[in-house]
Amino acid sequence: MIRIDSVYKSFNQTVVLNDIQLSFAPKKTHILLGASGSGKSTLLKMIMGLISPDQGSIWLDQEKMTPSSQRLLAQKMGYVLQDGGLFPHLNARQNIALMAETLGWSSQQIQNRIDELIEVVSLDHLVLGKFPRQLSGGEKQRVAVMRAAFLNPNVILLDEPLGALDPLIRSSLQKELRSIFEKLQKLVIMVTHDIGEAAFFGHTVTLLYQGRVLQHGSFSELLHAPTHPYVTEFIQAQRTLHDLGDKI
Amino acid sequence: MKSLLLIVMGSLFWNLFGGFGHPCFAGETVTVGSKNFTESYILGEIVAQLLEDDPSLTVQRKFGLGGTGIIYEALRKEEIDIYVEYTGTITENILKEPGLKDRALLQKKLEDLGMTISAPLGFNNTYALAVRKDFSEQHHLKTISDLNKLGDQARVAFSFEFMSRSDGYPSLKKHYGLTFGKNVKSMDHSLVYEAIQNNQVDVIEVYSTDGKLETFDLEILKDDKNFFPTYDAVLMTSLNFVKNHPLAWEKLRTLENQFDEKLMQHLNAEADLNGKSFPAIASTYLERGAPDEVEAIFKRVWRRTKEHLLLVGVSLVFSIFVGIPMGILATRSKLWGQVILIFSGLLQTIPSLALLVFLIPLFGIGTLPALVALFLYGLLPVVVNTHEGMVRIDPRLLESARSLGLSDWQRIRLIELPLASPNILAGVRTSAIIGIGTATLAALIGAGGYGAPIVTGLALNDLSTIYIGAIPAALMAVVAHFLFGFISQIVIPKGLRL
Numbered sequence: 001m002i003r004i005d006s007v008y009k010s011f012n013q014t015v016v017l018n019d020i021q022l023s024f025a026p027k028k029t030h031i032l033l034g035a036s037g038s039g040k041s042t043l044l045k046m047i048m049g050l051i052s053p054d055q056g057s058i059w060l061d062q063e064k065m066t067p068s069s070q071r072l073l074a075q076k077m078g079y080v081l082q083d084g085g086l087f088p089h090l091n092a093r094q095n096i097a098l099m100a101e102t103l104g105w106s107s108q109q110i111q112n113r114i115d116e117l118i119e120v121v122s123l124d125h126l127v128l129g130k131f132p133r134q135l136s137g138g139e140k141q142r143v144a145v146m147r148a149a150f151l152n153p154n155v156i157l158l159d160e161p162l163g164a165l166d167p168l169i170r171s172s173l174q175k176e177l178r179s180i181f182e183k184l185q186k187l188v189i190m191v192t193h194d195i196g197e198a199a200f201f202g203h204t205v206t207l208l209y210q211g212r213v214l215q216h217g218s219f220s221e222l223l224h225a226p227t228h229p230y231v232t233e234f235i236q237a238q239r240t241l242h243d244l245g246d247k248i
Numbered sequence: 249m250k251s252l253l254l255i256v257m258g259s260l261f262w263n264l265f266g267g268f269g270h271p272c273f274a275g276e277t278v279t280v281g282s283k284n285f286t287e288s289y290i291l292g293e294i295v296a297q298l299l300e301d302d303p304s305l306t307v308q309r310k311f312g313l314g315g316t317g318i319i320y321e322a323l324r325k326e327e328i329d330i331y332v333e334y335t336g337t338i339t340e341n342i343l344k345e346p347g348l349k350d351r352a353l354l355q356k357k358l359e360d361l362g363m364t365i366s367a368p369l370g371f372n373n374t375y376a377l378a379v380r381k382d383f384s385e386q387h388h389l390k391t392i393s394d395l396n397k398l399g400d401q402a403r404v405a406f407s408f409e410f411m412s413r414s415d416g417y418p419s420l421k422k423h424y425g426l427t428f429g430k431n432v433k434s435m436d437h438s439l440v441y442e443a444i445q446n447n448q449v450d451v452i453e454v455y456s457t458d459g460k461l462e463t464f465d466l467e468i469l470k471d472d473k474n475f476f477p478t479y480d481a482v483l484m485t486s487l488n489f490v491k492n493h494p495l496a497w498e499k500l501r502t503l504e505n506q507f508d509e510k511l512m513q514h515l516n517a518e519a520d521l522n523g524k525s526f527p528a529i530a531s532t533y534l535e536r537g538a539p540d541e542v543e544a545i546f547k548r549v550w551r552r553t554k555e556h557l558l559l560v561g562v563s564l565v566f567s568i569f570v571g572i573p574m575g576i577l578a579t580r581s582k583l584w585g586q587v588i589l590i591f592s593g594l595l596q597t598i599p600s601l602a603l604l605v606f607l608i609p610l611f612g613i614g615t616l617p618a619l620v621a622l623f624l625y626g627l628l629p630v631v632v633n634t635h636e637g638m639v640r641i642d643p644r645l646l647e648s649a650r651s652l653g654l655s656d657w658q659r660i661r662l663i664e665l666p667l668a669s670p671n672i673l674a675g676v677r678t679s680a681i682i683g684i685g686t687a688t689l690a691a692l693i694g695a696g697g698y699g700a701p702i703v704t705g706l707a708l709n710d711l712s713t714i715y716i717g718a719i720p721a722a723l724m725a726v727v728a729h730f731l732f733g734f735i736s737q738i739v740i741p742k743g744l745r746l
Contacts, residue, residue, distance in 0.1 A: 048651050074653035085648035089666040089741035098662065099652045131743035147652075157651075 007056035016042050018211040029188040031202035038208040040191045077155040078148025082163045084140035086132040092143045093128040117146045120183050137165045158190040195238045281328035282311040285707045286519045291332040293530035312703040314692025316341045322613040329489045334479035340415045362487050368480035370507040373457045375476050377469045384467040391472040400429035405449040407437035423475045438709040459516030555696035559687040563619050567626030567679050575634025592628040600686050604693050618690035626679040633675025637668030669740050677732040684725045
């Protein structure tokens with residue numbers, strides 16, 4: 001369970017997050033939705049402890065995120081960036097096992113965990129010996145998910161994880177990623193600007209606009225019971241094939 | 249693991265070359281010094297060979313020291329025990345009392361400094377101005393005053409030292425009211441003969457005992473207004489040496505009044521023009537037959553190579569171990585970053601010879617100050633490149649590292665240093681190449697290396713001697729280039745080389 005309590009943040013006089021009040025239930029997938037500049041990525045980094053709030057606090061279960069608790073809390077969360085954030089000097093296996101090795105896991109423990117996870121993300125074992133620069137976009141994201149899930153954290157955070165992929169790969173990876181989340185049974189928070197992705201993944205969707213939470217609820221609540229005109233505007237702005245009607 | 253390897257290599261270097269364990273720290277050793285011109289080498293060699301007659305003494309030679317400041321400081325710090333100096337230089341440069349002519353007073357002032365000199369060896373190696381014979385006939389030049397007939401038409405070349413000495417060109421100009429104007433060039437003394445011979449200049453400064461005066465067709469202009477001080481050659485040593493080695497001092501004083509200008513010109517010509525080695529000239533003079541044949545070239549190059557590798561290798565190891573942490577520290581705070589980058593930049597602006605001279609009061613002469621200077625010189629490229637490499641890391645990777653829960657030190661060691669390794673290695677490579685070049689100057693403070701034959705060769709104006717140092721130094725730079733290509737395969741992680 002993650003709780004965000006009256007959080008404010010500004011950079012150089014510009015307010016980026018304004019009175020954010022949210023909580024996220026365990027084992028569900030939550031979407032932070034919004035246009036660029038809405039503050040969604042800042043909020044995600046703040047949950048990871050990479051940015052400190054000016055006011056308010058963030059809680060992971062009963063523990064407060066502070067600069068001094070960040071290291072230990074970070075080990076209870078996994079983080080996946082848009083292009084994976086894999087270290088180019090380490091091969092896939094070294095990337096995945098890096099933290100476990102510094103924590104002193106035995107090589108047998110590490111191997112067992114790799115075997116478990118590689119099943120979940122359906123990767124070929126051969127991929128483990130390759131370096132990030134030798135991996136396709138889809139492979140990078142699977143490796144990044146393995147790394148994020150390696151220490152068996154309760155929480156996985158993803159910042160536009162599919163944003164850099166081709167549409168075809170993106171669509172097939174969306175399905176896989178959702179089934180991975182179902183298998184892992186973690187609290188997942190994912191940042192996206194894509195309505196379709198929000199609808200597809202989210203048990204809850206939080207729409208942010210200029211640093212404020214406009215609406216927090218299920219996707220169908222946003223669709224059918226918008227609390228603000230911008231909610232409808234944002235959802236309708238992303239046209240689908242249906243909207244094009246007789247033009248096709 | 250890699251750092252361990254470096255430490256092991258560093259200590260190997262140390263042991264291979266014997267560290268600082270020079271023989272001068274053992275037993276009754278007398279160290280003879282010389283400056284870096286022919287006459288000083290020859291007289292130094294004569295002194296050394298005379299001392300070697302006493303089997304109880306170990307005689308060390310520190311020849312080719314780069315200038316009065318360096319050699320006098322070495323004598324003061326007892327890095328050398330004795331060398332041949334000139335009375336004019338003592339009054340002008342050491343005591344800074346131009347015009348002091350009284351010998352007894354001179355001796356007294358030196359004794360106040362803990363020094364002493366012998367009576368003159370018998371020749372006066374003063375400065376003089378010279379022109380080509382044909383030029384002097386054409387313009388009727390006999391005296392320095394006559395030069396004023398030329399107005400500002402004369403092309404003049406003086407050595408760097410002569411241009412700046414208080415008894416050099418500035419006062420000469422005033423004394424004679426010379427009007428050379430802007431046609432005065434500064435160049436190394438060994439090159440001025442070439443220049444006048446090739447008709448590139450008309451007036452040069454010479455020493456009155458120059459061997460080249462014997463053969464080059466030059467007219468020495470008379471010092472008609474008595475400007476130049478007397479430069480009587482004398483043995484210069486410390487009172488301590490006289491007290492501790494009275495017999496050796498007595499023996500050396502047999503050299504008093506044994507020379508004159510003609511003899512010295514001849515000895516100098518033997519080296520400069522006839523290509524004889526200094527030991528050979530000295531032993532011929534002392535009438536003891538041919539000395540052991542000069543070291544074979546291969547042995548000589550090998551000895552210089554070891555010295556040079558020691559200088560470059562050890563200083564580089566220190567530059568690496570100090571420079572990388574400094575570069576890292578510079579990325580941790582803005583203030584430290586500024587301080588460190590400015591400091592290491594400033595070091596680089598000090599001319600290398602000047603840096604060597606600054607270090608003499610602290611570390612004396614020889615290998616240690618040379619190592620310190622090369623270490624300081626090698627810092628900047630390592631610091632700047634480490635800093636640059638770390639600053640350039642994609643910030644998303646740094647976020648990624650923090651999100652894993654790695655500690656500061658783990659992030660530096662496991663993520664940042666490996667990612668910055670290509671830059672760091674480029675810095676180390678630059679540092680090594682600079683070091684190989686700069687280390688040739690170390691010979692001027694008695695640290696040996698490839699600079700030693702270069703300095704000797706410059707004094708003799710002998711290209712083949714210069715090549716003995718210059719060619720291996722260039723080769724070493726080439727080898728270093730390829731060596732670093734190989735090292736990069738080991739040090740830079742494979743993932744970054746794809």
